[in-house]
Amino acid sequence: MPIDLHCHTKLSDSSMGIDDLIVLAQKRGVTTLAITDRDCQAGTVRAKIIGERYGVTVIPGVEISAYDAKRDRCADILCYLSDSPDRLEGLCRRNVLARKRASQMMTIKVARKYPISPELVIKCATGSTAVFIQHIMHALLECGLTDRIYGELYDTLFSPESKENVLVHADYAAPEEVVTAIHEAGGIAVLAHPATRDSFELLEELVPCGLDGVEVWHPDATEEQQDSLLSFARANGLLTVGGTEFKGMYSRQPLSLGACATPDAAFKALLSYKSKMKKRAAAE
Numbered sequence: 001m002p003i004d005l006h007c008h009t010k011l012s013d014s015s016m017g018i019d020d021l022i023v024l025a026q027k028r029g030v031t032t033l034a035i036t037d038r039d040c041q042a043g044t045v046r047a048k049i050i051g052e053r054y055g056v057t058v059i060p061g062v063e064i065s066a067y068d069a070k071r072d073r074c075a076d077i078l079c080y081l082s083d084s085p086d087r088l089e090g091l092c093r094r095n096v097l098a099r100k101r102a103s104q105m106m107t108i109k110v111a112r113k114y115p116i117s118p119e120l121v122i123k124c125a126t127g128s129t130a131v132f133i134q135h136i137m138h139a140l141l142e143c144g145l146t147d148r149i150y151g152e153l154y155d156t157l158f159s160p161e162s163k164e165n166v167l168v169h170a171d172y173a174a175p176e177e178v179v180t181a182i183h184e185a186g187g188i189a190v191l192a193h194p195a196t197r198d199s200f201e202l203l204e205e206l207v208p209c210g211l212d213g214v215e216v217w218h219p220d221a222t223e224e225q226q227d228s229l230l231s232f233a234r235a236n237g238l239l240t241v242g243g244t245e246f247k248g249m250y251s252r253q254p255l256s257l258g259a260c261a262t263p264d265a266a267f268k269a270l271l272s273y274k275s276k277m278k279k280r281a282a283a284e
Contacts, residue, residue: 002258003267005034005059006078006192006215006243009047012037012063013132016248018047021257026054030258032267034059034243036078039095040129041085062088063192064182065095067172068202073160074169075199076192077178078215078241081274083186091173091181096129098170103131109166110136110157116143133158134250150252175202176209188212188274190241194229195221203229207236212273217242219253219260239273240266 008014009021016024018035025033035047035058044060051058059080066075082088107121116139124142125135136157137149146153156162173181175191182189190213194200203214216229217240233240242262244255262270 002028002030002261003032003264004030004243004246004258004260005032005061005080005241005262005267005270006036006063006218007033007246007257008037008063009035009043010127011040011043011129013128013134013250014247015134015250016246017127018043019050021246022047022050022054022056022058024257025051025056028256028258030056030261032057032059033257034061034078034080036061036063036243037129038063038076038132039065039092039099041088041092042129044085060085062092064088064091064178065099065170065172066175066178067169068175068197068199071198071201073197073199074172075175075197075202077175077182078190078192079182079185079187080190080241080270081188082182083278085185085187087185088181088187091178095170095172098172099130099132102168102170103133103136105168106133106166107131107136109168110140113166114140114143114145116140116145134247138250149250175206179206179209179211183210186277188239188270188277190215190239193218193220193245195225196245203232207238211238213239213241213270215242216240216266217260217262219244219255239270241270242266 010017041062047058061080064077068075107118121139124138125131179189192215244260246257
């Protein structure tokens with residue numbers, strides 16, 4: 001049965017709430033999923049309780065934003081099964097504040113170009129920890145200025161290659177710092193979607209820093225990229241995971257929960273790795 005280890009909720013940059021996500025998982029036959037909201041762990045306990053009601057196992061997780069200064073681009077590190085999630089709260093709060101500052105500036109820039117108000121953008125972000133680009137696009141869609149979240153207008157405003165982009169990069173922690181913080185919290189650090197962020201060089205650099213795994217199976221990764229990532233993971237003793245990076249109607253492509261999943265063997269390796277970590281910590 002499908003195991004989707006990369007799902008977002010309305011607490012960050014998805015349009016779907018926790019309850020609806022769990023119901024969708026049950027209807028899609030997804031037996032196990034991980035809630036990995038961006039820089040937010042608030043939904044983990046609620047998701048686990050609702051999951052038990054519907055027969056869906058929920059793995060605690062979080063996707064922590066990072067900034068790869070060497071290549072001047074963002075990167076994302078997934079954390080799974082943290083023993084002390086509270087130890088990540090400080091880092092998550094700093095990232096959320098950084099995102100809020102960047103989002104506010106981007107919203108002002110867009111409002112100067114198009115007849116939308118910051119208040120409408122905030123309304124579209126109701127329930128989220130911060131305003132994300134998807135919320136700005138949602139406001140533009142509400143005003144009839146586009147007919148989709150991702151498309152020509154999105155590329156104009158938020159593509160780094162666009163001369164008219166309004167991008168403001170948030171001041172996130174370095175990837176190495178994030179990996180260290182995850183380990184200090186007793187979690188498993190996995191580099192998210194290298195194909196999406198073009199983070200293949202970063203992947204190699206994070207291995208000596210103690211990176212535990214890499215997201216191999218992802219909607220944006222081609223078969224060739226997946227094969228390459230799988231070979232790299234095996235050669236370097238890394239765990240492998242997969243997921244849809246589900247965001248409801250904020251997803252980049254029509255792809256439902258569980259359509260891109262973690263193989264059973266890879267999931268068992270993730271769980272056994274956690275057990276080995278605990279035994280190692282007890283021995284020390």
